[in-house]
Amino acid sequence: MPNWNHIVREHLAALRLPPEREIEIVEEQALHLEAAYEDALADGLPEAEAEARALRSYDWRLLECELSHAERPPAARAWRPSLELIERKGGMRMESFIQDLRFGARMLMKSPGFTLIAVLTLALGIGANTAIFTVVNAVLLQPLPYPEARQLALISENFSQRNLNQINVSAPEYLDYRNRSRSFAQVAAYRRQPFTLTGAGEAESLAGAVCSTNLFDALGIKPALGRAFLSGEDQPGGNQVVVLSHGLWQRRFGADPRVVGQKLTLNNNVVEVVGVAPPGVQFPPLTEVWSPIAFTSELLGQRLGPRNLRVLARLKPESSLQSAQAEMNTLARSLQEQYPEAYPASMGWSVSVTSLREQVVGGVQGLLGAVQLVQHGADQGGLPDVLRDADPLRIGCASDRHVCAVREPDRRCMQGHGRNSSGVATYAIPSTLSR
Secondary structure, X not given: OXXXXXXXXXXXXXXXXXXXXXXXXXXXXXXXHHXXXXXXXXOOOOHHHHHHHHHHOOOHHHHHHHHHHXXXXXHHOOOOOXXXXXXXXXXXXXXXXXXXXXXXXXXXXXXXXXXXXXXXXXXXXXXXXXXXXXXXXXXXXXXXXXXXXXXXXXXXXXXXXXXXXXXXXXXXXXXXXXXXOOOEEEEEEEEEEEEEEEOOOOOEEEEEEEXXXXXXXXXXXXXXXXXXXXXXXXXXXXXXXXXXXXXXXXXXXXXXXXXOOXXXXXXXXXXXXXXXXXXOOOOOOOOOEEEEOOOOHHHHOOOOOOOOEEEEEEEOOOOOHXXXXXXXXXXXXXXXXXXXXXXXXXXXXXXXXXXXXXXXXXXXXXXXXHHHHHHHHHXXXXXXXXXXXXXXXXXXXXXXXXXXXXXXHHHOOOOOOOEOOOOOEOOOOOHHHHO
């Protein structure tokens, strides 16, 4: 067994510690060395190699620096640590930092292909992380921009025997839900409709929607400028009016308040601007212009189609989703009795009422559920290592690290990502390489 007290005393002789303190410190450090020595023996190393490993486990220079500082009188402890000690303890002086930057820049310029791959990998990781956060923030963290948004619901239909769920409705069905239900304060219909704006300036394709005249009432919003649609403007020939989104009004018309009353050409039809929606309102998402649906007699006579209308409803204050669903179940049975040829029992037809927020965040919650499953599997140790790091930015950094390690192992380009046995991080590139 090596004489650890003697070995420690030799290494710390230069400090000239007081005898009492020297005995205390030597005994403590000797115990640590003896424990490291016994661990090495337990690993099957010969005595000589075990002793060498135990001695290598200590950073004697750093220990001397720290003890020198600790054993100074209190009045003298405000000394400024040496630059070497700052670097050894994980710090970095400006001169070394600049030298390391120069060295890194030279290495990157010498291999433009490698640099391009590294930058693109990090860019993809950062971009993916940013996109995920943007979606989560907009959909999950931010409330819907409508008053009493909890009262908003979507009405859809299901054909269980055909595995069709939450599909659109026809115009006659929409009118049934609007006129024969009592749980809703407003029931509105809409569908997406692309528009091409021509006439003033360059032609532009716009994401639009056609809707019943009460859509803005159902959403609970008032136009920022002008008015919403009137009740008679959903009749054929009376629907030649539009409401612009706030973003389109600012971008295309320079936020000119005189836009109300102007004539525009949309899909080769002349229409009049009657209002501008408030900021942030784009329902359905990305909509820039709204126009009333023209409920023609032909459209109202086609119960079986086309089923191209989405139905938005606002619950009355005293109603709940559960009571509204119960009422719609009763209404569905009544419609099946009234129109048996349209809704045969073999089709498994039904009507469902779901929260608007649930519909909006459903896809994102599914994605987050998959992420949580990956994380749970990682916590339980049931997934490969590659899936445990299923983070776009982490994967990008790991990819760059591995490419760097494979590309120039002799340069130790990944040097410093570890920690020595005394707990001191060593993540600075040696400055001597840059000279």
